[in-house]
């Protein structure tokens with residue numbers, strides 16, 4: 001399994017729904033492989049098209065035992081309140097841009113056991129979820145910022161490479177604080193009436 005980099009065409013098109021009756025792959029095994037690659041590359045999320053797979057699914061999390069697999073997700077609701085924060089992407093090495101996203105997201109999806117999940121996701125987890133959700137629809141974070149902002153981030157790239165340790169630490173600290181919240185809220189939202 002290898003990462004696919006922008007501008008590979010698979011990153012710019014909507015990928016296919018997973019056939020839940022007959023996925024054609026072992027979701028538990030795929031989750032393991034994708035989580036392993038994501039963590040090796042210091043990512044917090046990784047979608048199937050980013051490894052060249054035509055499936056609507058992604059993994060996210062900052063630790064192996066806390067990572068989730070999200071299959072055929074649908075957004076139910078997002079908060080009006082937004083937050084501006086730093087985002088990176090494994091398909092764009094060393095490009096970090098600040099962009100605005102909703103603070104919370106309510107979504108439904110299937111996990112690796114093909115069980116239906118309902119989750120209310122907050123904080124950096126919501127950002128991560130929405131970033132990966134976009135990948136499944138052929139949208140990347142570059143599409144969400146102005147060209148000027150993107151060019152500025154591109155100029156900073158060499159500086160970022162030098163400071164990589166601190167940027168990654170920043171993202172890790174952020175996710176450590178949110179991961180616990182993410183897990184709890186996903187669990188608590190199981191009882192939400194639809």
Ligand SMILES: [Zn+2]
Pocket residue numbers: 088089090091131135
């Ligand atoms: Zn990405």
